[in-house]
Structure formats: structure tokens, C-alpha cells
Amino acid sequence: MTDVSEEMYALVERMYPLCRSITGDGVRATLDIVGEYIPLQVHEVPTGTQVLDWTVPQEWNIRDAYIADPAGRRVVDFAASSLHVLGYSVPVSATMPLAELRGHLHTLPDHPSWVPYRTSYYKPDWGFCLAQETLDALPDGDYEVRVDSTLADGHLTYAEHVVPGQVADEVIVSCHVCHPSLANDNLAGIAVATFLARALARETPYYTYRFIYAPGTIGAITWLARNAERIERVRHGLVLACAGDPGHLTYKQSRRGDAEIDRVLRHVLTASERPHRVTEFTPYGYDERQYCSPGFNLGVGSLTRTPYAGYPEYHTSADNLDFVSPAAMADTLAVCREAFAVLDRNRRYLNLSPYGEPQLGRRGLYDALGGRSDTKQAQMAMLWVLNLSDGEHSLLDVAERSGLPFDTVAAAADALRGADLVKE
Amino acid sequence: MTDVSEEMYALVERMYPLCRSITGDGVRATLDIVGEYIPLQVHEVPTGTQVLDWTVPQEWNIRDAYIADPAGRRVVDFAASSLHVLGYSVPVSATMPLAELRGHLHTLPDHPSWVPYRTSYYKPDWGFCLAQETLDALPDGDYEVRVDSTLADGHLTYAEHVVPGQVADEVIVSCHVCHPSLANDNLAGIAVATFLARALARETPYYTYRFIYAPGTIGAITWLARNAERIERVRHGLVLACAGDPGHLTYKQSRRGDAEIDRVLRHVLTASERPHRVTEFTPYGYDERQYCSPGFNLGVGSLTRTPYAGYPEYHTSADNLDFVSPAAMADTLAVCREAFAVLDRNRRYLNLSPYGEPQLGRRGLYDALGGRSDTKQAQMAMLWVLNLSDGEHSLLDVAERSGLPFDTVAAAADALRGADLVKE
Amino acid sequence: MTDVSEEMYALVERMYPLCRSITGDGVRATLDIVGEYIPLQVHEVPTGTQVLDWTVPQEWNIRDAYIADPAGRRVVDFAASSLHVLGYSVPVSATMPLAELRGHLHTLPDHPSWVPYRTSYYKPDWGFCLAQETLDALPDGDYEVRVDSTLADGHLTYAEHVVPGQVADEVIVSCHVCHPSLANDNLAGIAVATFLARALARETPYYTYRFIYAPGTIGAITWLARNAERIERVRHGLVLACAGDPGHLTYKQSRRGDAEIDRVLRHVLTASERPHRVTEFTPYGYDERQYCSPGFNLGVGSLTRTPYAGYPEYHTSADNLDFVSPAAMADTLAVCREAFAVLDRNRRYLNLSPYGEPQLGRRGLYDALGGRSDTKQAQMAMLWVLNLSDGEHSLLDVAERSGLPFDTVAAAADALRGADLVKE
Structure with a gap:
């Protein structure tokens, strides 16, 4: 276990409690923490800004949310976990019988002790996520429900860190910063990206490396919309996610399939004799969806350990600090460094x-x-x-x-x- | 068993007794029957017409043919099966000893009870086809032989049926109508083509579908010679034959191998999880030979069940009404419909x-x-x-x-x- | 065993005792022998001639070389085998203790009874090659060492034989003639090339076939340097080496990998049902290295039995007359003839x-x-x-x-x- 692996894990631990979403103060607090490790240029994009086919939504912030049972006890409490509230819940303050409340509750019947992660970004709604076994134990009666949130004009926040190279051609490394208390998806990815940036900064690489910390989908789309002229200089890229779970590494190829980044990752993973998987591109998963949309068609692949939706803990409270390890993050980081060492010299x-x-x-x-x-x-x-x-x-x-x-x-x-x- | 499958079988039964060849009234009678199911445009091309490298031959018609033994009994009789006479036999009326007659007799020693199918279109000849066991039972002595046929200037007959589409680009479906009493080769192909045309006519397909009923080789060559300007509009095509035997489906790819029709048939056969075979193009078999000659090189494949010469009953009296089934024809028809449903929407x-x-x-x-x-x-x-x-x-x-x-x-x-x- | 196979073996036997190197009278004597079988055009290129990136070196000739032990007995003697002297040894005449002499001795500890083959063409040096067991038996004491050699301005010698064809386009067959007493590498190759030339001369082939007998590396480079305009006419080629050992045939493809010669050899070896191997090009081995350098990139492959460095006897005294057989050379010759029969008619x-x-x-x-x-x-x-x-x-x-x-x-x-x- 190297120091770096412990440092990455400590970074994950610090970010874990924060309630992140596609906008709001949770993202800003997260970027503040990352900014203690590497200098970040933070961008604030106003609500209503047109970004490609989308519009930057209102900013969402939340202070408190709970369900209190007929005896007044908080049986579901946002203070215990940011997962308990449906992401982008509109404010609510009401009392209602359990039967009516049920329509706003999300559980995982197959994993009765886990809390699911759910959002409703673009359809105004409110709701709570809780363990099935918690729900099963609720007596009938009237429940107090309260979501103390704000949906208002504000900003979408994302950040960049640039490691200057010998040429202006760029390699982008992108990770999403919009998920609440989920350790593997994507705090581990943020941590690996951050220490990768630190390692590259100690060299003078050939390419200029740009690290993008942005909310999933709308954040990547915002970055693409605001960097139209830069995109021609983006030669290669990697989306980093799910970087700390116990599974083997998985490289998902770019839409092009034979982009140089694809060949480099295949080569490095094979040469390193690590057990690994290389998969074809699919237009689903993380922000490679946007970078590899046909109008851009960038040479951007995605490196994860177990991929998107490929583990039961995915998007549940079981994706917690026990699910990720310093060693797994160190292994992911090592492969990134090996791959960029090849990419950087491949001429x-x-x-x-x-x-x-x-x-x-x-x-x-x-x-x-x-x-x-x-x-x-x-x-x-x-x-x-x-x-x-x-x-x-x-x-x-x-x-x-x-x-x-x-x-x-x-x-x-x-x-x-x-x-x-x-x-x- | 659907009604359509029984209707196809009934059509095969009606056509079976007729003596077809590359010209003559047997073809006309066959097209008359098909014309009861779908409207046909019948073409008559005069003897002597130059068609590509070939010339339309004289028309052959036959009324009777037999061999009578020394006792005057008809031991081989055209009235019993159209296979008994060598196709295009010139007229003969003679008495000769068995030893001399043998030179004109065709049998299948390996299948002593079956009658072979033989022709001599372009070299004047006469002959009889019979079971080896019939031949073995013939006593020595003088035999009366008679072929009451005519070879004279006339016409070559073929027919077309067109299902109009939204565009003028065409898909051709071609089947040969020149074989005498052989059920699988090609009465089953004719029946499937006919009911495929009926099914397509109930929709308004994207492509225009042209069904070609023509004698093998010379008929397809005649069609190609007379449709020089149309050929540019032929986008895809399928030769249908051997559509009713108990074997699995076989798709033989076009000469191009990656034509859209090839990809569609491969996809549909695989997706349907039917056992099947896909084979490479060979310049032998049915009229794909002509459509895929290098000057045309059309995207025309061939769909059969057991392919050309791939079953012992091929070109023998054992290719009879017992050898084909309503269910097999229905299965072939179903795959054609699935394939054309894909082809028609594939843009x-x-x-x-x-x-x-x-x-x-x-x-x-x-x-x-x-x-x-x-x-x-x-x-x-x-x-x-x-x-x-x-x-x-x-x-x-x-x-x-x-x-x-x-x-x-x-x-x-x-x-x-x-x-x-x-x-x- | 055909006559030709015995004749090839006899030719190997005659050439075996000669001390060949990249220049000198051993090469000339070898070409004189080959010239008794087929007419040769012998070229002499003066020392100092610039050939591509190289310069023709001084000519090396040797009359005698030995090590005499303290008792005056010749314990290592060039007269017994041309392998005993380091190729291109400078003259030496000295007496020295065994300890000092050891720095000039080359052995094969893993094969203690075999004598290695070593050279020092471009760095002035002298040395002896001997069996490890001979070295082990040498008592301490002072040894007389003598190499009676000359390094002086002279010539590099190579030869050509041309079988005229119907067209001026050429097929080259190249074999190296610079190795001393090594039977498989490359006397068997020389013998097969020579009888291949004789066989082709009895026909009037389509291509003009040019046989090149040249020292390895510097000889091929010299030929290439002096034939700049001819190279455009070289359509195909084959480097022949290791043509007589007991192993299966190996065809090493040209750098292009899909050159016509590659396809022909693959086809012939597969069609003949001989066990064989086809390997990818590597920029090492024999003179395909030069013909397939990127500036030329000729369609030249290499045919051997067991390839370069692929057998323990390689570059040792065990590559002797027992290691090659008439039957193996006849088999190599047969494949060459089959391949050229295809190549010559492939249009x-x-x-x-x-x-x-x-x-x-x-x-x-x-x-x-x-x-x-x-x-x-x-x-x-x-x-x-x-x-x-x-x-x-x-x-x-x-x-x-x-x-x-x-x-x-x-x-x-x-x-x-x-x-x-x-x-x-």
C-alpha cells in the first residue's frame, strides 16, 4: 500500500458525506476539496444557458429532509445519508397517511437493507429513498414529510485542471461529480483523476492534459458547448469512473473502436498481464456518450473497474466506503499512468x-x-x-x-x- | 399448419403432372395455373432471338412417348411420368433390339427404383429415362420406341408479376419453371414465390418487387437481355428453389458476399434461431449464376432448403409430392417475409x-x-x-x-x- | 531418392571444406564449383566502394592458423576445420600463456564437443573457435598462436545466373555464400538454388529468373546498390537458406505480408499437404532483411526448412554433412518448383x-x-x-x-x- 493509495482513499472519505447533484453547493464543496490537491479553474454557468440541445436547469440546494412517523420519530432522515432524498426533489411540507406517501417512496425489494439512488432532474417531483425493511416496519398512520430544498435560478458548476505539455494538442480526462454518497461511482474516479493529474504535473508531458470535473450528461454537454474551438485539439481522452471496486479493470472502447487511445489501453492492459476486459462502445454508460456522439466522435474511451450497472451495489447505499479500497484505486491509477506513458511517446x-x-x-x-x-x-x-x-x-x-x-x-x-x- | 401452407401444397400438386421444359406448352400451362393466384404478364420470345451470348432455341412439345416390349406392352410410358423422356428428345418411331436401344436409356444404378431426369437441349438426341430395375427385367428382343414430339420454330415463354412499391428501385425474386415432374425442384419454389407475392401485395412495400418465372439459364438470360435498362434499378434479389424439402434452410450469398441482401438473410436466419447454413457464392446452381455473372454482379442470393444436388432425390423421380411438405414451404415463406420486412425498412x-x-x-x-x-x-x-x-x-x-x-x-x-x- | 537429390548432396560435399567469408578466395572457389553446373556472371567490387550506407571492406584471405600447446602439438588447427578461426581474424604470431589466450577463444559450454562459428568483420580482432572439451583439456603453459591471414584492399565477389523469360519482369532467388564449413547454412541453399536454376532453364518461363549468389548482408547490399534501375523490374523474390535439414519447411513472409509470392507459397505449401509453418516477417534472419528494408519493400520472402537460429546445430560444427540429406534438399527443391510453376502462370x-x-x-x-x-x-x-x-x-x-x-x-x-x- 503506497502513500498515494492511502491519500486517494482519504480524499474519497472527505467527499463521501456531501450531497452532490447536477447543480448546487454539494458540487462546489466537492471541487473545493479537490482544489486543495490540484489548482482548479471553476466555471459557473447560469441557469437558462442554452448548451447544445439542452438548457442549464435551475440550481437545486437542500438543507434538510425527513419523514416522521405518527409518533414523531424521524424514520427516514437526509442527515443520515444524502441518498434518502430523491435528487432534485421540490420542497414539500405536509402530513399524509402512509398509503398516500408510498407513491413517493423508492426501495429495492431484492436488497431489503439497501437504499437506492434516484433522481428526477427534469420532471418536478419529490420523494424519498429508503430500505425496504424500513418501509416494511412502518405502521399505518399519518406521517409528516418535509423536504427543505430550493429550486431557483443559479448556476451549473464544473472545473478544469490543465497540465501543460510540449504541444497544444490535448488529452482530456473526464469524471462526473454529480453523484451523492456513492463511493465507487464516482468518488474513486475523482480521486484517481486528481492523483493522475498530480503525477503528470511532475513531468513535462508531450500532450497537454486537461482534467474535467463536471456533472454527468448536462455537465459534459455544457463543457462541449463552451469549448467548440478547443475540440479540434482534443486528440485523445479517457472517462474515469468506478475506479475503486474490487473487480477487474474494464476498458470500454471509443465509438471509433480503433482510436489510438483504444489501441494504447488494449496494449497496456494486455502487456501488463492484468486480468481485464475490453468492451465495444455502447451509447450508454458515462460521459463517453457525449464525447462520442456522432458530431464529435472523439477518440475517448472509458476506464472503469466493474463497469456501469455491472455490480449489485451500483446506485445503492452499498456503494459505500467499504466497497472501494486504496489498492484498487492504486491499480487503476497505475494503468492510467502506464497508458499515458505509451500514448505520450507514441509517434x-x-x-x-x-x-x-x-x-x-x-x-x-x-x-x-x-x-x-x-x-x-x-x-x-x-x-x-x-x-x-x-x-x-x-x-x-x-x-x-x-x-x-x-x-x-x-x-x-x-x-x-x-x-x-x-x-x- | 396454416391455410397458406396447404394452399401452397395444393398448387404444387396441380403443377406436378405437367411436362415442363425450357420451352413449350408445359411452361404455358404452368403459368396459367400460377396466373389464377396472381396476375402474370406472360412474354413470348421467338425462336432465333439473340439473347446475350445465346439464341432462343426451337420450341419443343411432346404428346406421347413410350417403349413397347416384344409382347407389345408399354414398359416405359411418358403418360405415367414426364420424367421418362429425355428432355428435348427429337421424334423417333422405330423398332430395334434391346442391345441397340440401351444406348438411349438412362438409369440410376445406385437407386435402382428411381427414374433420373435428363435433358439434351442443344444437341439433337432422343432417349428414355427409367428405373434400373425396369431395365433389368426387360427380356431380349425387338422393342418399339416412339417419341411423338415436335421441335419447331416457336417461342420461349416466361412471366412476370410486379408488386408496386413506393420507389422504382426493384427487388427481383426469380424461380425456374423448366423442370418436369420434380416437386422440390422447383414446384415448391414456384409456390413459395407466388404466395410471397400475394403477401407483399397486401402491403405497400418500399421497394417494387418483381417476380420472374422463367426457364432456367436460357430464361434468365432472356430476361436479362430484354431488361438492360431495368437492371440498373435492381437493388436486391433472391433466387428461390428447393423450397419444400425436409432439410434446413440454406442461404447462398451473392457473388459480392457483402451485398445488403446477404447481410439481411444472414441476420434474419441468425436472429430467428432456425438451424441454417450460409454458403459462399459459387458460379453453379440456379439462376444466380446469370444475375451474378461479372458483367451484372447483382446483389442476388439464393435461398433453398437443401441446396442444389445436395440430396439423393435431386433430379430423380423421388423428388415427388411426398418429398415436399406444407410445413417446409410455410417455413421458407416465413423467412422470405421476415427478410423482406427487414430489407424494406433498412435505411x-x-x-x-x-x-x-x-x-x-x-x-x-x-x-x-x-x-x-x-x-x-x-x-x-x-x-x-x-x-x-x-x-x-x-x-x-x-x-x-x-x-x-x-x-x-x-x-x-x-x-x-x-x-x-x-x-x- | 532421385539423381538430382544425390547431385545436390554431392555439390554440398564439394563446397563443404572451403573457408568462405564475406570476401576472399573461398567465395571465388565456391562460385567456380557452382559455375560447373550453371553459367555464372561473377562480379568483383573493389574495397572502398560505397554501397548504400556501407563500404566494401578489405578482402580477407587465410592460409593457415593454429594453436600449438607447450609441447608443440597443434591442439586447434584451421586445416582440420575452417570454423576454428574467427572470421576476418587479423594476422597474429605470438606466444602467450593460456590465461591470456583465453580472451581470444570461443566455445559453446552447453555443447562441449561442438565448435562455434564466430566472426569479427568490422572490428579488427583475432580469435579461435574450439570445443569446450578441447579447451578444458589444455594444460597451463605458453601457447604458440598463429593466424596467417591477409587483410588488404581487394574485392568483394558475388555472382549472378539469369534464366531468361518471356518478359523482362524478374523473380530473384538469393542465397548467401559467406559461411564457412556449415552444410545447412548455407551450402544446401546454394545447391537447391543451383538445381532450381537448371530446372527452370529447361523451360521458357514467363518471368526472367535471376539467381544471386552473394555474401550475406554486405553482398546483398552491394547487389542492391549496383542494381538501382533493375529493382523496379523485380516483381517477386525468394531467399533460400537452411534447405537441407530434417525439419519441416518454413516460409517467412515478405514485409508486405500479402505479396503475391507470399500468397503463392502459402497456397502451394497448404495444397501440397506438407507439414509446414508460415511465419510473419521479422527484420532479422537472412537477406530478406535488405530486400524488405522499407525503401525497397520488395515482395521477397524466405524459404528454409528449420529457420534461422531454430536448431541447436545452427552456427556450429554440428551443422555438418550428416545434418543435411539428399531427400530434404529434394523436398525443398520440389516446393520451389511448384511455387514458381504457380507464380509463373498466375495472371x-x-x-x-x-x-x-x-x-x-x-x-x-x-x-x-x-x-x-x-x-x-x-x-x-x-x-x-x-x-x-x-x-x-x-x-x-x-x-x-x-x-x-x-x-x-x-x-x-x-x-x-x-x-x-x-x-x-
């Missing part, structure tokens, strides 16, 4: 001496003693880079075709460039 | 809101309650259609990539078109 | 009657009797050639798609060309 070279092999020996790049059959990997990598550097093959192509590690191939390319035998 | 749409997802909720196309993991198939289909409607993907592409039923995908496209979110 | 035809099938019957190319299901292979081949002769498919395509033997397909094409139904 096409041109062999400047393409007719026959150049004489590596006189340049000190080749063993003088001939006849042996155990030619070194570094020499093989140089021969492969020379042979495939025709302007069409990238170093990742060379690594995959030769079966040599990407690092060895990249080092060979460096040596050959140093000897003026290849150029970018 | 490319363009997403009119391709940047991010359009907000389906405010258009009443999406559930208001968020957070649940059991998103409905109809909503998934809309997301898929939106995501892939970039002008490159057809609805069949969407169905195959999403794994959703084609009907669900087509319904989603209809809903999105109704909301002005996609256009054709 | 694209154009169907001159592409609309429908032409009437083969009236041209005497088709059986008159119809209805039978056992259509002859020759007729099927004609239908396939007609159907695929659209200018895009070669006869090899036809053979592979139809599953018919290439010879049958080529004969069908000849018949159709004779009937003016196809043209080249």
Missing part, C-alpha cells in the same frame, strides 16, 4: 536510411562479434524501428508487431534519432 | 442533433426517473440509432452492433423521425 | 462475355447431357474463371476461392482463352 518516425539496413556497427549501436544467435533485444528493437519507420507505422505498431516491450522500442527510437537515422 | 438516417445527445426527456421519449439500471430496450434503441445515424450506418448495422431486434431499432428510428431528430 | 484475365454465362456447349466446352449432378471439375473451373475474370482476380484467387487445384484452373483459363472468351 511515427521516418527512416532516413531506408535502402537496406544502415550499418549500425560503425555507429556503436551493434555488437561487433557476429555469428551468435542470442541477439539482444535492444538491437532487435532498432532493426524493427528502422524497418517499420516508413511514416505509416507508430512505435506502438512496432511494439505490437515485434512483440517487444513498448519501452524498449521507444528507447531504440531515441537511440536511432540520436544517430540521425530516423526523424519524426 | 440510413442522419442524426439532426449530432453534437451530444439530444434531450429525449423533454420530447417525451425518455423516462423521467433517473438512476435505475434497467433502462428500457426502446430507449437503448433510440440512443443507438442517434449514435450511429451518421449517414454511414444502416438500421441493420444498428441492430447488429447493438444486439437489439431489428423491429425495435426500426421503431426507434420511426419515433426519432417523428420528433425531427433524424431524417432519411 | 488476371478479363471475361470477354461477362453478361450472363457464355454458351460453352456450342464451343465444345460443356457436356451436352443435362441434369446430372456430377459436373466435371474442368467445367467447374471454366465457370469459376469466367465468373471471377473481372480484371481484379488472379488465377490464384480463382483457385483459392473455388477450392480447385491451380493446375485445373490454369488449364481452364487456357481453354477459355483458346475460345476467345477471356483475354489477359
